[in-house]
Amino acid sequence: MSVQKFVVGNFYDEAVLFPAVKKVRRAGYKLHDVFTPFPIHGLDQAMGLRDTSLHTAGFIYGITGTSTAVGFITWALTLDWPINFGGKPFFALPAWIPVTFELTVLFAAVGMVLTFCYLCQLAPFVKKDHFNPRSTDDTFVMAIECTEETNETEAKKFLESVGATEVTVMEKETGWWLGRYDHDTMRFQKSTNA
């Protein structure tokens, strides 16, 4: 957990946001993130984010499910407790395919949801700081992280020049915590004043 300083600007239009993202990156500012109420096609490329590896994880969970199903049923129905079903061979692969398919989907789906929650640090009772609650409503919010070399006034002016409105400097918690928003907001205020 660490509190860091950010320069935060709001955008109301994709057509302004995209060039702004490019200009901010080209100017060398450390782009922390852009928060939008809905997925915007191509924004990840514009921000220079790498492709997610969630699908690789999904593939691995999937084949884990496949092999779990085939392995377990094979063991149960050929080694541990072979039963004659209507004269079918003990190793009755076609009959197991539906179960194997279901288990593949189950493993892949549950695994990917959990991985997604882990990557996004989402869980019950976990709290994270917002830059602007309107980023879940009607505003695109861009946050630039202030490093030692960042001049806040310059950064503010630069964000305004690329089309941002209501540009502010904020101190925000970057990690997650277990607790309550009201309690922790008070804690941040104290640390800012000190």
Add this chain to the structure above:
Amino acid sequence: MSTRDQFIIPKRYNTFALALMAIGLLAIGALWFTHGAKGGHEGARFWASLLQNSVFFLLVVNASMFFICATTLAWGGWQMAFRRVPEAISAVVPVIGVICLGILLAIVFGGDHSIYHWTDTHHVVEDPVLNHKKGFLNKTFFTVATILTIGLWSLLGWKMRQLSRSLDEHPIADLEGRKKYIWNNTVWAALFIVVFALTVLSSSPWLWLMSIDAHWYSTMYSWYTFASTFVSGVALIALFVIYLKNNNYLEYVNNEHLHDLGKFMFAFSVFWTYLWFSQYMLIWYANIPEETVYFKPRAQGIYSGIFWLMLVINFIAPLLILMTRGAKRNYGTVAFMAVMIIFGHWLDFYQMVFPAVSPDHVPMIVYDFGVALFFVGLILWVVGRALTKAPLLAKNHPFVKESLIHHT
């Protein structure tokens, strides 16, 4: 060299198409002299090869018109950048349709009952199963249904192409006119889809292919045939798109569009497997002799090699190779998989037709492959000509902008 809007057939393209057709004609001639001229069961091998190839390629080129109509009904715009390609491919339907009609009628009325046992009226009277089916499996119904099917595909396909081309010289300026145009398109596309559902999705595969095993039936059969030909049809569209893109045409097609074609190939390969397995597993599980008779020579008999090979090509390969995003956006990978998929489903049709015609030994597949080359050459020849007749971008279509800025 800048990109061009009007396709000009290169000389090599023509030579290649003609060479393929020549090889095909040689194969057909060879088959005729070794088998066809002898008649009876030997002759059936000749006709079965023509039947398999003409029906397969007819359904594959017709899948292009299904692709156009399905995207039209969904009010999709992403395909507009290359829509002229499936349009041109669907222009082959009347050509192969006439050839296919000729072959089918020759088999039905040829007096030889080795392929369609139900054409033998004396035999049908003594056969309770065929006697029961004779309301459907008879020469008159077959002929009328086949002529109607191929005629309606050609007619409605022609209408859809006309609608698309009518905009090239007469753009619609006002919004109301454009709405009317889209509505008009929707109605004709819906008509085609209805005809398609009554033919490819039900009656045509029953009549043309399933009736070779006249005693056997499966309700999954038509869906399965449809999935087979639709995935091959999309693969064929992808191949032409890649060919044109490589030759500096189709300026606005980029790997976003290719990605979507790749998704179609991937998804419908899996869909095909789903239907294939639904058919196979129920019959395997129930284990009723009159149903398992279909799979006995295919899955366990002399055709098992082709049977399992085509399952690997049509399911395992697309599943693993086309799974990643990078593969679907790569022109080389998509082209390779498109060829594989078309070949795989051609093999699928091979094992649909031949085990009933030649149950004792697997015929030399090289001849049938030669016959396939004739149809490939014919498709290249006709599609090339159809592509030159209209600009490659339907630039006045109301949805075209959606395709130019398409992003997945």
